[in-house]
Amino acid sequence: MKKVFVQTFGCQMNVYDTGKIHALLGKDGFESTDSMNDADVIIVNTCSIREKPELKLHSFLGDALKIKRTEDRPVTVAVAGCVAQQEGQKLLNRYRELDLVFGPDAVPRVRELVDAARSDVPRATKQVLDTEFLDLETYAFASELDPGSTGQVGAFVTIQKGCDNKCTFCIVPTTRGPEVSRSSDQILEEVKGLADTGVREITLIGQNVNSYGLKVAGERTFAQLLYAVSDVPGVERIRYTTSHPRDMGPDVIQAYRDLPKLTSHLHLPVQSGSDRVLRRMKRFYNREHYLSLVDQLRDARPDMVLSTDFILGFPGETDEDFEQTMSLLDEVAFESSFSFKYSQRPGTSALRLLKDEVAPDVAQARLVRLQQRQREISIAAHESLSGQTMDVLVEGPSRYDEGVVCGRTSTFKMINFPGTLDLVGKTVPVSVIRGFTNSLRGEWVH
Numbered sequence: 001m002k003k004v005f006v007q008t009f010g011c012q013m014n015v016y017d018t019g020k021i022h023a024l025l026g027k028d029g030f031e032s033t034d035s036m037n038d039a040d041v042i043i044v045n046t047c048s049i050r051e052k053p054e055l056k057l058h059s060f061l062g063d064a065l066k067i068k069r070t071e072d073r074p075v076t077v078a079v080a081g082c083v084a085q086q087e088g089q090k091l092l093n094r095y096r097e098l099d100l101v102f103g104p105d106a107v108p109r110v111r112e113l114v115d116a117a118r119s120d121v122p123r124a125t126k127q128v129l130d131t132e133f134l135d136l137e138t139y140a141f142a143s144e145l146d147p148g149s150t151g152q153v154g155a156f157v158t159i160q161k162g163c164d165n166k167c168t169f170c171i172v173p174t175t176r177g178p179e180v181s182r183s184s185d186q187i188l189e190e191v192k193g194l195a196d197t198g199v200r201e202i203t204l205i206g207q208n209v210n211s212y213g214l215k216v217a218g219e220r221t222f223a224q225l226l227y228a229v230s231d232v233p234g235v236e237r238i239r240y241t242t243s244h245p246r247d248m249g250p251d252v253i254q255a256y257r258d259l260p261k262l263t264s265h266l267h268l269p270v271q272s273g274s275d276r277v278l279r280r281m282k283r284f285y286n287r288e289h290y291l292s293l294v295d296q297l298r299d300a301r302p303d304m305v306l307s308t309d310f311i312l313g314f315p316g317e318t319d320e321d322f323e324q325t326m327s328l329l330d331e332v333a334f335e336s337s338f339s340f341k342y343s344q345r346p347g348t349s350a351l352r353l354l355k356d357e358v359a360p361d362v363a364q365a366r367l368v369r370l371q372q373r374q375r376e377i378s379i380a381a382h383e384s385l386s387g388q389t390m391d392v393l394v395e396g397p398s399r400y401d402e403g404v405v406c407g408r409t410s411t412f413k414m415i416n417f418p419g420t421l422d423l424v425g426k427t428v429p430v431s432v433i434r435g436f437t438n439s440l441r442g443e444w445v446h
């Protein structure tokens with residue numbers, strides 16, 4: 001049996017695309033392997049949102065191509081994802097032994113592409129490139145995913161690809177193309193298929209889910225889609241990501257009042273607490289608007305837990321701007337955040353602001369300070385949960401302890417507690433014993 005190994009870098013869209021690659025190649029008889037050394041096809045699904053994951057690609061490719069060079073059997077090496085889209089032919093020119101480069105929109109064609117790139121002769125290379133963007137019709141490929149192969153408690157469902165915004169730091173509109181929404185009927189069909197196989201938690205994903213469907217006459221809005229997914233029998237929880245604070249409307253906030261299946265956690269990227277920086281980022285909301293959204297969300301769902309993204313050291317960010325970000329962190333009391341130093345990305349308009357570049361050591365010091373404060377807030381929030389009983393959807397065995405299972409609360413807290421595997425897929429009450437920075441420890445109440 002042929003084996004495929006896929007290394008994934010980056011966001012949930014990439015995790016989802018990797019799942020599709022496995023499912024599609026599985027139809028051609030490929031078995032998934034965790035060992036790159038055993039694989040006949042090695043694929044690296046790349047991320048270009050920051051410089052660091054892009055650099056990881058090059059060290060990964062060094063290892064993968066060494067395997068191709070030294071094995072006495074044909075090994076096909078491919079680069080997928082956003083760096084593939086961004087660099088295209090340049091990657092093939094730089095790595096002459098690389099067999100295949102394909103962008104995110106070419107994932108549905110992965111079977112033909114791998115077929116075209118594979119050779120029967122060890123060390124031979126054909127070099128195949130596919131970085132075409134799909135149109136709306138061809139994007140609708142839900143039926144290509146075999147829901148029977150998921151076997152999971154939770155699953156991602158893509159509702160949209162690409163983005164029409166032009167946040168000045170972001171490369172996504174270049175690598176993923178303009179925003180296209182999938183048909184909601186197809187999304188619902190996929191959700192039903194997943195629920196039938198035992199999936200209990202659906203995470204709807206897109207670059208800017210709040211603008212879902214707005215470009216298509218007669219299509220459901222994002223809020224209407226949430227109500228429709230909530231009606232699917234078997235679905236117990238609904239999450240979604242990513243939201244843009246400018247586009248989060250009152251209808252979605254109302255959904256938090258109406259839909260108990262909609263979980264009490266929202267990732268709402270703010271990026272900065274300074275209006276000046278938000279303007280330079282072209283985010284089209286200000287601090288006041290963001291805080292008002294937080295109030296409305298907590299009014300609709302009092303136990304709402306918020307997480308966010310921060311970029312530190314964006315060009316022109318002053319000490320005062322940074323202090324505004326720090327004060328926003330405290331004011332909202334985000335329970336977790338992803339924070340990064342600004343990273344220059346090719347083709348983004350923030351490059352025009354580089355004359356105001358923040359010195360790397362200043363950006364680093366700001367990052368360290370913010371992350372330290374975030375840790376304090378996270379630990380305090382988790383410790384305050386001790387003694388509370390929460391409903392936990394059990395996902396599987398703990399990675400570290402035998403006889404311990406793990407699952408998530410509605411507020412997206414990972415909790416470990418002693419239990420058996422027959423609990424997987426069930427929602428059970430768990431009393432919190434202890435809070436750590438990133439997880440909780442608990443006890444099943446039964």
Ligand code: SF4
Nearest residue numbers: 163165167170172207
């Ligand atoms: S909304 Fe902004 S940050 Fe998000 S994908 Fe679109 S351009 Fe990038």
